[in-house]
Amino acid sequence: MIDLDALTGLRAVATHGSVVAAATATGYTPSAISQQVKRLERQTGVPLLERVGRGVMLTSHGQHLVEAGERVLADLEELEAGLQRRAGVVAGRVRLAAFSTAMRGLIAPIARSLRDAHPDLTLTLTEREPWDTVDLVASGQVELGIVHRWGGVALAVPEHVVSTPVASDLADLVVHRDDPLATRSSVTPHDLVDAPWIATPEGTICRQWLSRMYDGTGRPPRIAHVSAEFDSHLALVAAGLGVALIPRMGRAALGEDLVAVRVREPEPVRLVDALHRRTMAESPAVAAVLAAFAQLGGGTGGAGGTGATTMSPEAARSRASRAR
DSSP states (O other): OOOHHHHHHHHHHHHHSSHHHHHHHHTOOHHHHHHHHHHHHHHHSSOOEEEETTEEEEOHHHHHHHHHHHHHHHHHHHHHHHHHHHHTOOOEEEEEEEOHHHIIIIIHHHHHHHHHHOTTEEEEEEEOOHHHHHHHHHTTSOSEEEEEEETTOOOOOOTTEEEEEEEEEEEEEEEETTSGGGGOSEEOGGGGTTOEEEEOOTTSHHHHHHHHHTGGGTSOOEEEEEOSOHHHHHHHHHTTSOBEEEESBTOOOOOSSEEEEEEOSSOOEEEEEEEEEGGGTTOHHHHHHHHHHHTSOSOOBSGGGOSOEEOOHHHHHHHHHHHO
16 A cells, blocks of 8 residues: 555655755655655555656656656545535644745734634644745645735646635835935835835845836836845835835834835735635635634734735635636
């Protein structure tokens, strides 16, 4: 009989391209992943990995096993979710991957109440960028993912993954209180053509949005400094080194030195979605986490009660059905 845990390990190697990367993604040691693969090879009697240079790749047998095993694992996952739904059981482990501000603004506020309401449910959290989260959900390495999309910046989601809207999040221009822009009630990108930006790294979704926001100005944004974390952006703006576009979700209080100014034309809104595989659609555990997001209501981010707004279950289902 094929060991299903070992099959999951082989699938991780196929997804991430190496034993070490598979171990990092799954939380196992490289030795444990190697042992899983060797156990599968003993059970099947065929070689599943072959060494290429300093790395490994799946043999044709290994590739066939992963592809056929995907259907088996999906069927078992769907069966388990259906049984728990029939029994009304909210239990087990839900691995959840999310971006950093969602950790602070969406997940932290529900974690305690979710644990109190469902003591047999274990929530395991990991912080990842949206593209990585899509891959983790699609490959079965986490049950739920929280991702964001800015305006027209698309985020590709595979057909077997369901996307459910959970919140919308507005970003503000944050400037030092001595900046002339601090006196404005709102600004447009045309007002910011010479502004020195503190931005996220090239290739991130937030950086893509900042560049796209400038499309109507005929000039790209002037990037003065690059930092991955919004908390660092706030510190650099407070030091007088530039301006930053900071989402309200999970945003720390600005304090006396910083001022948030509304941005218009276009308004920097990002949509926040929860992802899960279609095979998990009947899972009471997944449903419980999604319901907790829906119950958050307004005011999940930023100071002064402003921030991301969670969507009602009806609105979420309506947008989800249109997306599918």
